[in-house]
Amino acid sequence: MSAAVFSWPVRVYYEDTDAGGVVYHANYLKFMERARSEWIRDLGFCLEQVSADLGVVFVVRSSNLEYLRPARLSEMLRVEVSPAAVGRASLTLDQVVRAEGGQACVTATIGLVCVDAITFRPAALPQQIRDAFNQYGEDVR
Known part of the structure; x- marks a missing residue:
């Protein structure tokens, strides 16, 4: 699936770093979670309302990360999100x-x-959410 990219800014704070002054590896997952939440909001959905109105929630099933370079205290980062596949x-x-x-x-x-x-059993993606994904790439119906 070719897709457009959603990007969210994150500044590295002291609490994000380890004793060496670089972002602690697990905190990148927090940055990514924030960007995913903002991406869903940008699509027009509030996660609480998705749960209340549509009766579904999203859970992380897998994560595969590759660490390429350290981010440091006070650095401004951009966290990108793009759909790769929809089932x-x-x-x-x-x-x-990404660094600055x-x-x-x-x-x-x-x-x-x-x-x-x-x-918490698997449920089909609601159609209105599928429709919103279309602005980020190919038709995912």
Whole structure:
């Protein structure tokens, strides 16, 4: 799936770094989560309303990260999100955390599953969410 890219700014704060002054590896996952949440909001959905109105939530099923260069205290980063594949109840996203100059710090493939908000069993992606994904790439119906 070829897709447009959503980008979200993140500044590195002291709390994000380790004793060496670089972003602690697990914090990149937090940055990516924030960008995914803002991407969904940019598509016109609030995650709380998706759960309440549509009865589904998204859970991370898998994550594969490659660390390429360290990010440091006070650095401004851009966290990118783009859909790579959409299934009946799943979504694979490509994410990149970039430094100010555009160099990739971390690349990731994140697998999400749409599940029923009560039973946590897989559930089909709601059509209105599928329709919104279309602005980021090929038709995903």
